[in-house]
Every structure is written in C-alpha cells, then in structure tokens.
Amino acid sequence: MAEAQRASEPVNFVHQDEIWKAHVNAEKDLAEVWPKKWGFLSEVYKEYERESNNLKKAASAEPPKRPLTPVGPSPPVPRTSQAVIGWRSAHSHLCLERSAMVHHGRRSFLKELGWPHQA
Known part of the structure; x- marks a missing residue:
C-alpha cells in the first residue's frame, strides 16, 4: 500500500539530482x-x-609422481546385493585401517557420579 502512495506522490527532480551529485562527489x-x-x-x-x-x-x-601402493588382486565381488557394501573390509589384507582399529571407550556419566541407572 505504501508503494502505491509513493507512486502517486510528485517527484522532486531537483532533490534527486542533488542527492546524485552528493554521491558522485x-x-x-x-x-x-x-x-x-x-x-x-x-x-x-x-x-x-x-x-x-x-x-x-x-x-x-x-603432476607429482606418487608411488602406487600395491593392493594385490581383489577377490571377486559377491553376487548377493546385501554383501556388496563392505565386501573388501572382510579381508584383512584389503583393510583401510593399516595401523590399528579405532576403539572408542564407553563411559557412563551416571556411573562416574556413582548414581543408579534409573536416575
């Protein structure tokens, strides 16, 4: 509604010109x-x-020359659709974790405080 009122108001060209001059200066x-x-x-x-x-x-x-790590021959892909994901992780020589498996400890906040599990 305010836009409709603005459109009907008279335009002061001199004032707009002064504003433009101020911006240019x-x-x-x-x-x-x-x-x-x-x-x-x-x-x-x-x-x-x-x-x-x-x-x-x-x-x-x-491009920099990077030595390729020999992975060895891959075993054949299993035929079942459920076994396709993670099929390489079942073989120890194809495992991505070279150093060790990541183990996250399981801690309980309630156990640390000595509170019962129902708390």
Missing part, C-alpha cells in the same frame, strides 16, 4: 584518498597474483 573524493590509505593493498595483491601464477605454472607443468 563522495565517490570522487574517496577515489583520491584511497591510494593514500589503502594503496599498500594493491601492492600486496600484485605480489599475491604473481605467486599464484607461478604456482599454477608449476602445478600444470608436471
């Missing part, structure tokens, strides 16, 4: 002051851009 003044206050950022950005381009050139030149 503020932009112009800030453009003159910016290099003095924040000019160091442009130098830092140019340095960052140079380093970034050098890294991109180095990365695109030759």
Whole structure:
C-alpha cells in the first residue's frame, strides 16, 4: 500500500539530482584518498597474483609422481546385493585401517557420579 502512495506522490527532480551529485562527489573524493590509505593493498595483491601464477605454472607443468601402493588382486565381488557394501573390509589384507582399529571407550556419566541407572 505504501508503494502505491509513493507512486502517486510528485517527484522532486531537483532533490534527486542533488542527492546524485552528493554521491558522485563522495565517490570522487574517496577515489583520491584511497591510494593514500589503502594503496599498500594493491601492492600486496600484485605480489599475491604473481605467486599464484607461478604456482599454477608449476602445478600444470608436471603432476607429482606418487608411488602406487600395491593392493594385490581383489577377490571377486559377491553376487548377493546385501554383501556388496563392505565386501573388501572382510579381508584383512584389503583393510583401510593399516595401523590399528579405532576403539572408542564407553563411559557412563551416571556411573562416574556413582548414581543408579534409573536416575
């Protein structure tokens, strides 16, 4: 409803022009002051851009050679649909956890406080 009232109000073109001039003058003044206050950022950005381009050139030149870990022949995939997920984890030589299994201790807050389980 407020928009309908705004559309019917007369437009003050002189006032809008003054507002526009103020914005343009503020932009112009800030453009003159910016290099003095924040000019160091442009130098830092140019340095960052140079380093970034050098890294991109180095990365695109030759991918790093990584030694492939020999996994060995995989056993055949089981025929049942329920056994497809996790079929490799059943074999110890194909297990992803190389060092040890992760064990999380089970603690009870009630047991630590000495309270009964019904509490």
